[in-house]
Amino acid sequence: MMWPRNITQDQTRAIRLLGIPFVYALLLLAVPLGAILLFSFWTQDFMTVDTTFTLDNYREIADSPIYAMLLQRSLMVSGIVTAVTVILAYPVAYFVSFHVAPSKKSLWLFLITIPFWTSYLIRVFLWKVILGYNGVINSALLQVGIIDAPLTFILYNVNAVIITLAHAFAPFAILPIFVVLEKIDRSLLEASQDLGESRFSTFFRVTLPLSMPGVVGAVLIVFIPTIGDYVTPELMGGAGGKLIANMIQTQFLQLNNAPLGAALAIVAMVCVTAVALAFVFLNRRWLRARR
Amino acid sequence: MTDLIQLRGVNKYYGDYHALRDIDLTIRAGEFFSLLGPSGCGKTTLLRVIAGFEGVSGGTVMISDKNMKDVPPNKRPTNMVFQSYAIFPHLSVAQNVAFGLRTRKDIDKANHKALVEEALNMVGLSGFGGRAAHALSGGQRQRVALARALILKPKVLLLDEPLSALDKKMREHMQVELIRLQRHVGITFILVTHDQEEALVMSDRIAVMFAGEIGQMDDPETLYRRPKSRRVAEFIGKMNFLPGQVQTVGDTLDLTIAGFGAAQITPDQMPEGARTGDVSVGIRPETLAILFDGETARRHECPGTVDEVVYYGDMTYYDVRVKDVPQPLTIAMKNLIGRPVLDVGETCRIAWDDRALVLF
Amino acid sequence: MSLRIYAIAYLIFLYAPILLLPVFAFNDATIIAFPLSGMTTEWFAALQTNKSLHAALGNSLIIAGCTAVFSTLLGMCAARAAAMSHFPGKGGITGFVMLPLVLPEIIVAVSLLVILRQVLGLDLGNWTIIMAHVLICTPFSIAILNGAFGNLDPAMEEAALDLGETRWSAFRLVTLPLVMPGIISSMLIAFTISLDEFIIAFFLTGSNPTLPVYIWGLLRFPAQLPVVMALGTILVGLSIILLTIAEVFRRRGLARSGGKDTGGFL
Numbered sequence: 001m002m003w004p005r006n007i008t009q010d011q012t013r014a015i016r017l018l019g020i021p022f023v024y025a026l027l028l029l030a031v032p033l034g035a036i037l038l039f040s041f042w043t044q045d046f047m048t049v050d051t052t053f054t055l056d057n058y059r060e061i062a063d064s065p066i067y068a069m070l071l072q073r074s075l076m077v078s079g080i081v082t083a084v085t086v087i088l089a090y091p092v093a094y095f096v097s098f099h100v101a102p103s104k105k106s107l108w109l110f111l112i113t114i115p116f117w118t119s120y121l122i123r124v125f126l127w128k129v130i131l132g133y134n135g136v137i138n139s140a141l142l143q144v145g146i147i148d149a150p151l152t153f154i155l156y157n158v159n160a161v162i163i164t165l166a167h168a169f170a171p172f173a174i175l176p177i178f179v180v181l182e183k184i185d186r187s188l189l190e191a192s193q194d195l196g197e198s199r200f201s202t203f204f205r206v207t208l209p210l211s212m213p214g215v216v217g218a219v220l221i222v223f224i225p226t227i228g229d230y231v232t233p234e235l236m237g238g239a240g241g242k243l244i245a246n247m248i249q250t251q252f253l254q255l256n257n258a259p260l261g262a263a264l265a266i267v268a269m270v271c272v273t274a275v276a277l278a279f280v281f282l283n284r285r286w287l288r289a290r291r
Numbered sequence: 292m293t294d295l296i297q298l299r300g301v302n303k304y305y306g307d308y309h310a311l312r313d314i315d316l317t318i319r320a321g322e323f324f325s326l327l328g329p330s331g332c333g334k335t336t337l338l339r340v341i342a343g344f345e346g347v348s349g350g351t352v353m354i355s356d357k358n359m360k361d362v363p364p365n366k367r368p369t370n371m372v373f374q375s376y377a378i379f380p381h382l383s384v385a386q387n388v389a390f391g392l393r394t395r396k397d398i399d400k401a402n403h404k405a406l407v408e409e410a411l412n413m414v415g416l417s418g419f420g421g422r423a424a425h426a427l428s429g430g431q432r433q434r435v436a437l438a439r440a441l442i443l444k445p446k447v448l449l450l451d452e453p454l455s456a457l458d459k460k461m462r463e464h465m466q467v468e469l470i471r472l473q474r475h476v477g478i479t480f481i482l483v484t485h486d487q488e489e490a491l492v493m494s495d496r497i498a499v500m501f502a503g504e505i506g507q508m509d510d511p512e513t514l515y516r517r518p519k520s521r522r523v524a525e526f527i528g529k530m531n532f533l534p535g536q537v538q539t540v541g542d543t544l545d546l547t548i549a550g551f552g553a554a555q556i557t558p559d560q561m562p563e564g565a566r567t568g569d570v571s572v573g574i575r576p577e578t579l580a581i582l583f584d585g586e587t588a589r590r591h592e593c594p595g596t597v598d599e600v601v602y603y604g605d606m607t608y609y610d611v612r613v614k615d616v617p618q619p620l621t622i623a624m625k626n627l628i629g630r631p632v633l634d635v636g637e638t639c640r641i642a643w644d645d646r647a648l649v650l651f
Numbered sequence: 652m653s654l655r656i657y658a659i660a661y662l663i664f665l666y667a668p669i670l671l672l673p674v675f676a677f678n679d680a681t682i683i684a685f686p687l688s689g690m691t692t693e694w695f696a697a698l699q700t701n702k703s704l705h706a707a708l709g710n711s712l713i714i715a716g717c718t719a720v721f722s723t724l725l726g727m728c729a730a731r732a733a734a735m736s737h738f739p740g741k742g743g744i745t746g747f748v749m750l751p752l753v754l755p756e757i758i759v760a761v762s763l764l765v766i767l768r769q770v771l772g773l774d775l776g777n778w779t780i781i782m783a784h785v786l787i788c789t790p791f792s793i794a795i796l797n798g799a800f801g802n803l804d805p806a807m808e809e810a811a812l813d814l815g816e817t818r819w820s821a822f823r824l825v826t827l828p829l830v831m832p833g834i835i836s837s838m839l840i841a842f843t844i845s846l847d848e849f850i851i852a853f854f855l856t857g858s859n860p861t862l863p864v865y866i867w868g869l870l871r872f873p874a875q876l877p878v879v880m881a882l883g884t885i886l887v888g889l890s891i892i893l894l895t896i897a898e899v900f901r902r903r904g905l906a907r908s909g910g911k912d913t914g915g916f917l
């Protein structure tokens with residue numbers, strides 16, 4: 001319930017407490033975000049920043065096809081990664097929620113989350129070992145005699161980037177779906193079967209619609225961060241697999257063109273947000289059902 | 292008995308929501324007092340105002356003639372038994388009971404152990420001190436909560452729906468034990484409950500609350516027999532309502548009741564400010580009776596038709612249609628030896644008595 | 652049944668790269684590829700003598716330690732506020748604090764870089780990484796601590812107040828012991844995240860690299876790769892130990908405050 005006026009003592013205390021992390025996030029997130037927005041309207045020539053307002057950076061992004069291409073590729077890679085992770089993750093979340101004994105659920109979740117927390121860089125690198133010219137897959141396939149020469153289409157291209165990212169973000173997709181599945185009242189499923197639906201049709205008429213908020217959450221929590229990853233494309237993508245995040249990184253750290261980098265970051269963020277909002281909008285009927 | 296707690300014009304707002312409206316209340320020392328009402332009526336808020344967990348938006352709270360404004364809960368002579376019992380799960384039973392002694396500089400530390408044992412003994416838990424709190428049953432938790440509060444010898448013990456988490460058998464048992472405990476320690480108990488039966492059984496006095504207001508404050512018998520409003524009458528027990536018309540108000544009050552005919556009310560039953568005109572006449576199901584063969588009514592009788600029969604074992608509840616009465620009348624009959632249970636559709640004679648009538 | 656097989660296959664997919672780590676860490680060859688040639692502990696020995704590696708590890712430990720403490724403190728504020736009464740705008744503010752959870756890390760990195768270097772003209776150092784890591788770890792701390800604080804019966808603290816304690820002593824005597832497992836769990840998770848974080852650290856690192864930044868450098872030299880494998884093996888082992896302890900404490904915390912285990916950190 002909302003008490004618009006007459007703030008109670010308890011509320012004052014809560015406001016004061018929440019204020020601390022809020023101010024921190026404001027100073028370290030909102031203010032810096034404002035700063036890059038400002039920067040994106042400036043220009044930089046080697047080390048000197050020219051603070052006259054200009055749209056040059058955005059004009060350059062619009063004019064050179066490389067940026068549009070990178071952005072498009074980034075969105076496509078993130079989109080495919082998201083689709084792959086969420087589709088692969090749903091059955092696992094479903095399995096843990098519905099078919100694992102309650103006492104074992106946390107163990108499963110723990111096992112699923114562990115790889116997510118460990119040595120990101122090395123994990124990405126190891127995919128190179130798995131997919132590489134002399135890698136695990138090629139060695140194995142050669143040994144068995146399925147192929148005569150090592151496969152080359154699995155490393156240093158977009159495919160490799162997609163596989164690696166899908167692996168890295170897998171647990172992120174499972175958890176939101178699992179949480180929502182756990183909340184589904186099991187008697188709803190019994191009611192559906194009581195009313196004549198099979199187990200199979202119950203899943204599509206009851207379970208899946210009820211778990212859509214979790215699916216939407218999983219999509220967002222995978223889609224948005226994957227845009228910002230430059231490690232995987234750098235290591236796995238080769239020349240043709242670079243993404244927008246690599247370009248941002250290059251502008252900032254190698255070309256010393258922070259304003260252009262800032263503009264790219266802004267454009268990337270706006271695109272991601274737009275896609276994310278569109279996705280939420282398309283799924284709005286699943287989200288407003290409860291609460 | 293002396294007045295221990297006085298509330299004068301207490302109001303409480305949550306934003307636009309008026310949770311307590313002009314509460315005036317006096318609770319005497321040593322009294323078992325209940326705040327009774329449906330959920331959301333403000334009874335728990337009122338208890339928390341007395342405990343000091345909620346401030347007031349207006350009015351005063353006095354305990355032992357001391358204004359409690361700005362006195363925090365830890366400085367008030369009240370202790371509380373929470374609805375969830377709030378037994379500290381990281382402490383043992385004895386540590387829970389001794390919790391409040393830490394800040395009581397007036398009690399010698401050497402006596403703590405004996406006091407804890409005495410408190411546990413009082414609630415029937417002697418020897419449980421070493422148990423882990425999370426290993427207790429619901430009834431045992433409640434006893435620990437009682438011991439933990441009573442060890443501090445508060446002037447007032449506040450109980451927030453203490454029996455609602457227990458099953459029916461345990462609840463009835465604890466009702467009796469709480470009464471005994473209250474007599475034994477002589478401390479004022481203020482009980483919040485939504486269960487009218489519980490309030491009637493346990494209390495010296497009851498305040499019935501609706502929507503932030505006190506509807507009536509009386510001892511259990513007066514509350515049941517002479518409810519001051521239809522709301523109170525409907526909330527406590529069951530009551531039939533018939534339309535009536537008052538003809539004369541003098542030494543006695545003469546009226547006619549739809550379906551029943553003429554009735555007369557004696558001075559001691561007369562409601563305050565009785566006037567001539569339309570009234571609502573209330574009558575409890577157990578004060579009506581169905582007359583079986585050979586029985587005659589002491590005062591009045593009228594004919595009716597059985598509309599519904601609900602058999603309870605010891606009792607049978609009939610809904611009986613009476614000509615000119617809009618709603619069927621509920622009549623409660625004891626199932627005495629040889630007394631038949633009527634069927635739906637049978638005609639019967641109803642006995643009623645003007646001494647049982649309540650006018651609204 | 653087929654679901655179970657799928658789930659197990661999925662777990663194998665998740666663990667495949669990690670399982671390869673020790674294989675190559677002990678492999679007696681400088682090339683990270685099959686076939687394997689023989690056992691050696693030479694790469695682990697090389698770790699012991701690498702001065703710049705030790706310096707990077709030292710930096711990372713300091714950063715991770717500070718991050719763990721500060722993000723847990725911020726997380727406690729937010730989680731406690733979340734368990735208290737509602738006020739207008741509470742959801743929005745909490746959402747904003749949780750935002751770094753979904754924000755692309757490169758955005759956090761470049762925006763902090765711009766404000767620190769270009770606007771404020773400050774030098775980068777460990778503290779800049781700590782600030783950024785606290786920002787991204789706080790949402791995780793909040794998520795873990797919400798479980799601890801949210802399951803707590805608000806009547807617990809009121810009971811302590813009612814029994815004569817002040818607000819602070821009630822918090823210290825009742826709430827703090829009950830949420831302590833959550834606090835430890837939160838610190839361990841934040842520590843692990845910070846220790847492993849590369850994307851932001853790479854932007855904000857000063858003259859002294861953190862461990863992941865140092866590893867990134869090594870990845871470019873093929874001769875160093877077996878050493879990286881050995882280092883990775885140790886790091887993964889360490890992370891798993893830390894996470895296991897965190898999980899044990901998180902569960903103990905839930906059991907203590909009487910909550911139901913919904914599983915997982917999020």
